[in-house]
Structure formats: structure tokens, C-alpha cells
Amino acid sequence: MALKLADVRTDLHNDWCSGCGDFGIEASLQMALTEMNVDIHRVVIFSGIGCHGKIVHWTNAFGIHTLHGRTLPFAQGAKLANPGLEVIAISGDGDGYGIGAGHFVHSGRRNVDMTYIVHDNGVYGLTKGQASPTQKLGEQTKSLPQPNINSAVNPIMLALAAGYTFIARSYAFDNRHLKDTIKRAVAHRGLALVDVLQPCPTYNDIETKAFYSGEDRPDPSTHRPVPRVYDIEKTGYNPLITTDMTNEDVDKKTLEVIRISNEWGDRIPVGVFYQNENVPTYEDRIMRRVPFYLDQPPATQQIQLQNKKSAVDLSSLLKELTIGG
Amino acid sequence: MSSKTVNELNWMIGGAQGSGVDLSASSFARSCALAGLWVYGTREYYSNIKGLHSYFEIRTSGRQIRSKVEGVDLLATFDAETVVRHADAVNPDGGIIYDPAVSQTPIEKVDTLYKDEVRQIQARLAQEGLGSDVDAILEEAKGRGVKLFAIPYGALIQEIAKRLETSELTRLNRIVNVLAVSVSLSLLGLDRRYMEESVRQAFAASRKQKLVEMNLAGVDRAYEFAKEKFGEGGLPIRLAPIQNKPRMFVVGNQAVALGKMAGGCRLQTYYPITPASDESEFLEAHENFDLLGGESNDGKGSIVVVQTEDEIAAVTMAIGGALAGTRAATSTSGPGFSLMVEGMGWAGMNEVPVVVTLYQRGGPSTGMPTRTEQGDLKFVLNASHGEFPRMVLCSGDMEECFYDAFRAMNYAERYQLPVIHLVDKGLANSNMTILPPDPNLVDIERGKLILTSGGGAPKDGEYRRFAPAEDGISPRAVLGLKGYRFWNTGDEHDELGHINENSENRIRMMKKRMSKLETADREIPVTEKVGFYAAAGRPDVTLVSWGSSKGAILEGMELLEKRGIKAEFLQIRLASPFPAQAVRERLSEAKLVIDIEQNYSAQMAAVIAEKTQINIKHRVVKFNGRPISCNEIYDSVRQIVARPEANERVILTHGA
Numbered sequence: 001m002a003l004k005l006a007d008v009r010t011d012l013h014n015d016w017c018s019g020c021g022d023f024g025i026e027a028s029l030q031m032a033l034t035e036m037n038v039d040i041h042r043v044v045i046f047s048g049i050g051c052h053g054k055i056v057h058w059t060n061a062f063g064i065h066t067l068h069g070r071t072l073p074f075a076q077g078a079k080l081a082n083p084g085l086e087v088i089a090i091s092g093d094g095d096g097y098g099i100g101a102g103h104f105v106h107s108g109r110r111n112v113d114m115t116y117i118v119h120d121n122g123v124y125g126l127t128k129g130q131a132s133p134t135q136k137l138g139e140q141t142k143s144l145p146q147p148n149i150n151s152a153v154n155p156i157m158l159a160l161a162a163g164y165t166f167i168a169r170s171y172a173f174d175n176r177h178l179k180d181t182i183k184r185a186v187a188h189r190g191l192a193l194v195d196v197l198q199p200c201p202t203y204n205d206i207e208t209k210a211f212y213s214g215e216d217r218p219d220p221s222t223h224r225p226v227p228r229v230y231d232i233e234k235t236g237y238n239p240l241i242t243t244d245m246t247n248e249d250v251d252k253k254t255l256e257v258i259r260i261s262n263e264w265g266d267r268i269p270v271g272v273f274y275q276n277e278n279v280p281t282y283e284d285r286i287m288r289r290v291p292f293y294l295d296q297p298p299a300t301q302q303i304q305l306q307n308k309k310s311a312v313d314l315s316s317l318l319k320e321l322t323i324g325g
Numbered sequence: 326m327s328s329k330t331v332n333e334l335n336w337m338i339g340g341a342q343g344s345g346v347d348l349s350a351s352s353f354a355r356s357c358a359l360a361g362l363w364v365y366g367t368r369e370y371y372s373n374i375k376g377l378h379s380y381f382e383i384r385t386s387g388r389q390i391r392s393k394v395e396g397v398d399l400l401a402t403f404d405a406e407t408v409v410r411h412a413d414a415v416n417p418d419g420g421i422i423y424d425p426a427v428s429q430t431p432i433e434k435v436d437t438l439y440k441d442e443v444r445q446i447q448a449r450l451a452q453e454g455l456g457s458d459v460d461a462i463l464e465e466a467k468g469r470g471v472k473l474f475a476i477p478y479g480a481l482i483q484e485i486a487k488r489l490e491t492s493e494l495t496r497l498n499r500i501v502n503v504l505a506v507s508v509s510l511s512l513l514g515l516d517r518r519y520m521e522e523s524v525r526q527a528f529a530a531s532r533k534q535k536l537v538e539m540n541l542a543g544v545d546r547a548y549e550f551a552k553e554k555f556g557e558g559g560l561p562i563r564l565a566p567i568q569n570k571p572r573m574f575v576v577g578n579q580a581v582a583l584g585k586m587a588g589g590c591r592l593q594t595y596y597p598i599t600p601a602s603d604e605s606e607f608l609e610a611h612e613n614f615d616l617l618g619g620e621s622n623d624g625k626g627s628i629v630v631v632q633t634e635d636e637i638a639a640v641t642m643a644i645g646g647a648l649a650g651t652r653a654a655t656s657t658s659g660p661g662f663s664l665m666v667e668g669m670g671w672a673g674m675n676e677v678p679v680v681v682t683l684y685q686r687g688g689p690s691t692g693m694p695t696r697t698e699q700g701d702l703k704f705v706l707n708a709s710h711g712e713f714p715r716m717v718l719c720s721g722d723m724e725e726c727f728y729d730a731f732r733a734m735n736y737a738e739r740y741q742l743p744v745i746h747l748v749d750k751g752l753a754n755s756n757m758t759i760l761p762p763d764p765n766l767v768d769i770e771r772g773k774l775i776l777t778s779g780g781g782a783p784k785d786g787e788y789r790r791f792a793p794a795e796d797g798i799s800p801r802a803v804l805g806l807k808g809y810r811f812w813n814t815g816d817e818h819d820e821l822g823h824i825n826e827n828s829e830n831r832i833r834m835m836k837k838r839m840s841k842l843e844t845a846d847r848e849i850p851v852t853e854k855v856g857f858y859a860a861a862g863r864p865d866v867t868l869v870s871w872g873s874s875k876g877a878i879l880e881g882m883e884l885l886e887k888r889g890i891k892a893e894f895l896q897i898r899l900a901s902p903f904p905a906q907a908v909r910e911r912l913s914e915a916k917l918v919i920d921i922e923q924n925y926s927a928q929m930a931a932v933i934a935e936k937t938q939i940n941i942k943h944r945v946v947k948f949n950g951r952p953i954s955c956n957e958i959y960d961s962v963r964q965i966v967a968r969p970e971a972n973e974r975v976i977l978t979h980g981a
């Protein structure tokens with residue numbers, strides 16, 4: 001039975017500010033869930049602390065609202081315990097690139113097969129607008145007493161360096177692009193990052209919806225705004241790393257990812273920057289050591305016998321440690 | 326020579342870390358165990374990989390022993406530092422094995438001694454009119470009656486090289502360890518075949534035949550040399566083989582790991598830290614294990630062990646795994662637990678079963694990473710902001726490490742809360758012969774867990790993860806189970822798991838969560854909450870303690886009894902929920918109560934006062950990072966019994 005949008009929504013009151021980009025992300029995620037051929041009972045969504053974190057309560061799927069910055073380790077724990085789950089982790093930019101930056105990097109090294117969506121709004125929304133790790137040096141969004149004194153982190157480059165095997169960016173108010181990107185991320189085999197540019201009308205008065213859609217720069221002939229956001233894949237860019245590529249080809253692609261991901265201002269790239277399915281997932285790596293891992297992962301192992309005794313036969317291990325007899 | 330002590334020995338070996346001392350110690354212990362004897366060994370070392378001093382004490386006996394004793398019967402050394410540091414611990418009728426090549430070494434040339442230590446030793450020797458080198462130390466010992474056994478290791482190794490026709494002297498040099506152990510055993514009159522078997526077993530895993538040969542040649546030459554030079558059994562102590570049941574030779578880390586495995590743990594996360602990581606490494610090394618009667622999967626079960634980026638990830642990843650329905654645990658020490666605190670609160674709030682094994686070590690901060698302490702009790706009882714139920718188990722010995730690790734997994738699921746299993750470095754790194762534990766003594770109890778939809782899934786919205794329940798425990802479904810959708814949040818939440826700050830809801834949910842501790846207190850039998858060891862007759866004194874002090878207390882009680890002091894011992898095994906009734910019953914009648922703990926402030930005494938309003942006046946504490954010896958228990962209890970009013974607080978200081 002096909003899922004309808006209403007099936008994946010809860011009836012709770014949504015308390016995001018009106019005009020918040022989070023609504024666009026929520027809608028795109030829920031559309032993606034209905035369109036994808038996944039069993040909704042297997043879907044588990046994890047979120048962090050911040051405005052974004054509430055998304056799990058608005059969504060009718062298993063929803064785990066975790067701690068500030070810890071979305072990724074919670075999510076990986078569930079996925080590794082039961083690889084049959086479809087795990088989607090969601091963070092804010094403060095959550096994921098700030099307090100959780102360590103987890104961000106090390107998750108890349110593992111490449112667990114799951115999806116990571118980051119609401120990138122340049123501010124700490126829920127704590128009233130302080131600068132987030134993606135806010136540019138010298139910018140001064142509405143509630144900053146002084147211009148931002150830190151340089152911005154580039155999430156795309158950071159993900160590339162950390163080993164993410166799918167790296168994408170999208171825009172909260174481009175529903176179709178975001179929905180499709182989420183679907184591709186979920187379908188990807190390995191850890192997939194989707195950094196979502198998310199206007200926060202309440203605290204970020206620089207990277208606004210009007211800014212992204214270029215309302216300040218109409219086309220001289222049509223008088224229609226020329227969006228700053230552009231889709232790199234529509235310019236012929238191909239993100240795929242394939243097995244027939246030489247090391248040189250891969251290096252070239254890597255340099256291109258870096259170059260494009262540094263674009264900002266008049267041209268802001270979205271789309272899939274990088275995809276490489278030739279890197280073994282963490283699950284693959286476990287399989288090499290634990291041959292029955294996927295058949296009998298931790299969560300579904302029978303740990304007791306009918307008579308409630310432990311199912312483990314310790315005798316050979318105990319013998320290894322036993323002297324005499 | 327008929328007045329020899331038989332099978333009561335405390336042997337010590339020391340040397341630079343990384344030089345194979347650990348191997349010496351284990352081959353000595355193994356030899357004794359192979360001869361049917363019981364063994365208890367402790368390891369003291371610095372937070373260092375190579376060069377700094379480490380030493381092992383191996384106690385062996387014809388009866389089961391479970392603690393450290395003071396006084397060394399035989400000290401085996403091959404460097405200057407070990408002689409300098411430990412010669413004064415040797416009993417007057419004991420012996421020292423040393424290398425004559427280092428005897429001229431001036432004390433100040435032992436550059437791994439702290440400067441203060443050098444000055445102190447020099448002052449002591451000067452006072453006695455002795456010189457200031459290793460020889461002076463040996464002379465000092467000799468003056469007390471200690472026998473000296475000079476072993477020219479260099480010359481022996483040359484001879485062995487010639488015999489084996491090898492020029493690999495650097496590799497051969499490592500057999501000083503085997504030489505020292507073999508000479509020791511020869512002096513103690515133990516047949517060489519135990520040491521030979523021990524060597525074979527030690528190198529069995531490496532499959533290097535050459536190494537075995539070299540070491541066996543070492544055993545041979547050392548026994549020969551000792552016999553020629555010092556005669557058969559040159560010490561007033563003898564080791565004689567006895568008939569015995571099979572015994573397991575384990576360290577605490579392994580006992581915990583085995584208990585977890587049997588107890589159904591299938592996901593273990595960890596970030597490396599002394600003295601906890603050995604447990605996770607043992608689990609990883611045995612990640613595929615046998616199942617009983619299992620045909621599928623070749624009869625194998627498995628545990629996934631993940632080394633995380635930090636302890637925050639370790640605890641939260643374990644929680645994620647637990648939500649998916651696996652029994653999950655992590656293992657750490659104080660600094661790591663400090664980082665886990667926020668995650669513990671989340672697990673408490675969301676009623677997630679997760680087990681943290683905490684190996685206490687000297688704190689605060691990095692403290693003394695390789696030394697023992699029981700300093701984290703009040704921390705774990707209160708860690709994290711706000712209030713939530715948690716259980717805290719304290720193991721006193723290897724057997725309890727096993728069974729408690731198993732039970733911790735049960736309690737976590739039965740009461741749906743975080744469980745902290747408190748052990749310490751003293752247990753983690755001690756090795757001991759015990760009778761093999763029996764996993765069938767404990768059942769696997771998973772509580773109100775819903776793993777399958779069984780007779781059909783409920784309709785959407787019917788399942789309420791945090792539904793009210795008489796005992797505070799709601800049926801717990803796992804992630805991915807059709808019809809059992811739920812939400813979790815660290816915020817206060819309603820029955821479905823959505824954020825809810827309504828006042829009545831808050832009161833209901835707080836009561837529900839906290840009441841689980843009352844349920845646990847009601848359901849858990851008193852034997853799992855406290856241990857009680859009665860005195861032979863009307864007790865003169867009641868000792869109260871917890872954790873690894875247990876062994877020393879039990880043996881201290883035997884020593885006391887020989888002097889006519891009858892002691893009973895109350896061991897607190899469950900620190901939360903606190904067994905207030907059982908403790909009150911035992912203590913309110915007691916004549917004289919002494920609290921014994923390895924920390925500065927007598928933390929358990931404070932907990933007892935809080936929970937029972939009984940204030941234990943007399944305290945014996947130790948916080949120098951070295952485990953308590955049975956002699957210290959004997960001495961301090963005697964001191965207090967003799968003059969209670971003058972000895973309210975006794976500080977123990979033994980240990981190099």
C-alpha cells in the first residue's frame with residue numbers, strides 16, 4: 001500500500017517560526033519517505049538538539065531526539081545493532097559541525113550505510129542566533145553583538161577529507177531538488193551527507209530566502225530574480241567515482257570538489273559533489289571478521305535458551321584459561 | 326631442614342617496563358598453578374610503555390588465597406632498580422636473586438628513581454654506615470638475615486648461546502626473565518617440569534619453535550646452575566605439588582568480559598583507557614564464540630566491538646544499539662566516565678538499558694592511571710544533572726566480576742535503566758586462580774521486552790512506550806518493530822515520547838521513572854545486594870566495605886581470629902538502589918563498626934549515613950593507589966579494637 005504524505009506526519013503542533021527553512025526540509029523528507037520504496041516501520045530518524053531536532057516529532061516514523069551534537073553515534077549504534085534499519089540522522093550546523101565535529105569526522109572513517117542531513121542555517125537557532133560554524137568570518141547576523149570572529153568550516157571539504165562516500169548539498173526551499181537528493185542519499189551504499197542551506201528568518205538576516213533566490217539581482221531583461229543557488233549537476237558535473245578511473249582521475253575529481261565547494265556569494269553550488277560506492281561500508285568490514293553478522297546482527301541474536309539459560313557455550317573459552325584437570 | 330614452610334609464599338619480580346617482567350610473572354604463576362597450587366598476583370606499574378619500573382607480586386598457596394600480603398619471601402631481580410626499591414620488603418628469612426654485574430651501581434645512577442627517593446635511600450644507608458650503591462642495599466638486607474643469590478646472567482646467556490650455537494645475543498638477552506624465574510623455582514624446590522610446561526604454554530600461541538627452545542635451554546641451565554651453586558632448595562620455603570581441581574587463571578578484565586558475553590552483551594563500544602581497554606580487546610579477540618546446541622551459523626554467536634572516537638560516542642552508540650534491541654555495554658575508567666555523564670542522563674530519561682563498566686583508578690583528573698582506588702562511588706551515584714534512576718553494582722572479586730557483569734545486563738533490561746558496574750584497577754589487573762564460574766547460575770531475564778509482533782501488531786498509535794505501570798516499568802519495544810512506533814527525547818515527554826512540559830505529566834513521569842528503583846529494591850534478593858561473612862562466635866567488631874577490599878578483609882579476618890579478635894564482614898554489593906534495610910539490620914546491633922575503603926573520604930560511609938542515618942565513626946582508608954593487604958586489615962582493626970577512642974580514622978600506607 002502506497003504511503004500518503006498524511007501517513008508520515010504526526011498531528012502535533014509545529015512550533016518552528018513561520019517562514020523557517022526547516023519546514024521545507026521536513027516536507028522534502030516526508031515526501032522522500034512516501035516516494036521511496038522503503039518499509040516505513042524500518043525507518044528510524046535521529047536528530048540532535050536545536051530547532052532542527054524537533055523534526056522527528058513532526059514525522060510519523062521511529063524518532064529519536066538525542067543530545068546536542070551526538071546524533072551520529074546514537075544513529076550508528078542502532079544501525080550496527082540492526083543493519084536492517086533504514087537510519088536517517090539529522091543535525092543542525094551547530095550540532096553536527098560544531099559540538100559534534102569529532103563524530104562528524106570519525107563517522108566518515110567508518111562509512112556506516114546511512115544518511116546524514118544537516119540543517120545549515122549559519123546560526124544557533126534555538127539558543128537565539130549565535131554564530132554557527134558555517135557562518136562566514138566577519139559576517140554579523142542579527143543577534144551578534146560583534147561581527148563573527150571565526151572562519152567558517154566548509155562542510156563539503158570536511159566530509160571529503162573525513163571519507164564520506166556521498167557528499168551533497170541542497171536548498172531547503174527547493175523541494176524537488178532536496179527530496180531527490182535525500183532519496184539518492186538514502187539509496188547510496190555508505191555514509192551520505194546532505195548539507196541543506198536553510199534560511200532562518202528569525203536570526204539569519206544575511207543568508208535569507210531572498211538572498212538565495214537572488215531577489216536583489218533581477219535579470220535585466222526579464223526582471224526576474226536570478227537565483228544564487230545553482231545545480232552543479234545541471235552544468236554537466238558528474239560526481240561519480242568509478243572503478244575504471246585512474247588515481248589521476250580521482251585526484252582531479254577531488255580537486256574539483258574542493259574548487260566548487262568553495263564557491264559562495266554570487267554562485268552557490270548545490271547538487272551531489274561526490275559519490276563513491278567502491279569503499280566498503282562498516283558493515284562490510286564487520287562481515288569480514290564476523291561472517292554471520294548480517295544474518296544474525298546483535299539486535300536479533302537469540303541470547304537465551306528455552307530454559308532462560310545463556311545461549312553462549314563458554315566451555316572452550318573457559319578451558320583456554322583453565323589450568324589442570 | 327625439616328622446619329620448612331610448605332606452599333605459603335610471596336614472590337616478587339621487578340624490572341623495567343617492556344623488558345618482559347610480565348612474562349616472568351605469568352610463567353612463575355603458571356608454574357605454581359600447574360603444580361596444583363592457588364595463585365594470587367598483583368601488578369604495579371607506571372603510566373609508561375618502556376623503561377619505568379614495574380613489579381609483580383605472586384602469592385601462592387595450598388589453599389585458595391584472595392589478597393596481597395606484606396613481606397616478600399623471595400625477590401627476583403635482574404636490574405639495579407628492583408634491588409634498590411624492594412630489598413627492604415624482603416622478610417628476614419627470605420632471599421634476593423640479583424645480578425652481580427649491577428651490584429656496583431651507585432644509587433644515584435638509577436635514573437628512573439625520583440630524586441627525592443634517591444636522597445632518602447642515601448640518607449638511610451649513610452645512617453647505617455653503609456655505602457651508597459646496590460651492594461650497600463644488599464649488605465643491609467643480609468644484615469637482617471636475608472640470603473643473597475648472585476646470578477651472573479650475562480655469563481649464563483653466553484653459555485646458552487654456545488650450547489644452542491646461536492649468535493642471536495640480543496634475542497637471547499630476553500631470557501633473563503626465564504633464568505630469574507627458574508632459579509627462583511629451583512631455590513623453592515619445585516620440579517622443573519612445571520616451568521618447562523609453563524614456557525611451552527606461554528609461547529604456544531606464537532608458534533615459534535626456536536623461542537621455545539631458547540627458553541627451555543634457559544630453564545635447563547638455570548636449574549643446573551642453582552643446584553650446583555646453592556644446593557637443592559636453598560630457601561626455608563618449599564613449593565610442593567598438590568592434587569587439585571581444574572582452576573581458571575584469570576585477570577578481572579577477563580572475568581568481566583566473560584560475564585558480559587554469557588550475559589548476552591552483543592555490542593560493546595569503547596575508547597581506549599587504562600585499565601579498562603583490556604576487557605574490550607579480549608572481547609574483540611573472541612568476537613565469534615560458540616553457542617549451545619546451535620546448528621545455524623555453524624553454532625556461532627558474535628559480539629560487535631567498536632572502538633569509538635571518544636567516550637561520548639562510546640556511551641551514545643551503546644544506547645543507540647540498546648534502542649535497536651541488543652544488549653549493549655561500554656567500558657571505561659574515571660576520565661572516560663566523566664565524558665559519558667550526559668549520555669547516562671539521556672538513557673535514564675528515555676529508560677534505555679545500557680551497561681557501563683567503570684574501572685576505577687587513582688583520580689581526580691588523569692590522577693594515577695595505573696594505580697587502584699575506590700574513589701568514584703559518590704560520583705557514579707550522582708553523575709549527571711537532574712534525577713533519574715540508575716543501578717550501581719560493586720564487585721569484590723573475580724567471581725563477582727563475572728556474575729555481576731552478567732546480572733548488570735539483566736538488571737538494565739528488567740528495569741530499563743543505565744547500570745554502572747563498578748570495579749577497579751586492583752581487580753582488573755590482578756590475576757588469580759578461581760574455580761571456573763558457572764553461567765547457568767544466572768538466568769537471562771529481559772523484562773518487559775517486546776522483540777516481535779507475535780500475535781499481530783497493534784494499530785498505529787496504540788503502543789505507548791512510556792505507558793503508566795504499577796511497577797514503573799512499561800513494555801519496551803525495539804526500533805524497527807511494526808506497530809510499535811515510539812519517540813524518544815531528552816526533554817520531558819508524554820507516553821508516546823513527544824516533548825511535554827505539562828506539570829501533571831512531569832510529576833507522573835518523574836514518579837514513574839524513579840519508582841523503578843523501588844521495584845528493583847523489592848525484587849532483588851538480599852544475597853545480591855549485600856554479602857555477609859559471619860564471625861566464629863559473638864563478633865567483637867563489624868567490618869563494612871565494598872569492592873576489591875573484600876579479599877584483604879576476608880584474609881585479615883582470619884589473621885585477627887588467630888589473635889582472638891572475632892570480626893564479621895558486611896560487604897555492600899549494590900550501591901543503588903541502596904539496601905538500606907539489610908544494612909540497618911546488620912549495623913544497628915553491632916558493637917563496634919569499622920568502615921574500610923580505598924578512598925580518602927570514606928565515601929560508602931557517607932552513603933550509609935545518608936541512607937540509614939547510621940554514622941560509622943571508625944574508618945580505615947587508603948588512597949596511595951596500592952591495593953590493601955590482609956596485614957593492613959589485621960593491623961588497623963587491632964589498633965582500633967585496642968583503643969577505639971584514639972583511632973577513629975586510620976590511613977593505610979603500604980605499597981611501593
Ligand SMILES: Cc1ncc(C[n+]2csc(CCOP(=O)(O)OP(=O)(O)O)c2C)c(N)n1
Binds near residue numbers: 126
Ligand atoms: C551540551 C549542550 N550545550 C549547549 C546546549 C544548548 N543548545 C541548545 S540548541 C543549541 C544550538 C543549536 O544550534 P544548531 O545545532 O545549529 O541547531 P538550530 O537550532 O540552528 O537548528 C545549543 C548550543 C545544549 N543543549 N547542550
Ligand code: SF4
Binds near residue numbers: 020126199202
Ligand atoms: S529560530 Fe530560526 S531555525 Fe529556529 S525555528 Fe525560528 S526560524 Fe527556524
Ligand SMILES: [Mg+2]
Binds near residue numbers: 092094121122125
Ligand atoms: Mg543552526
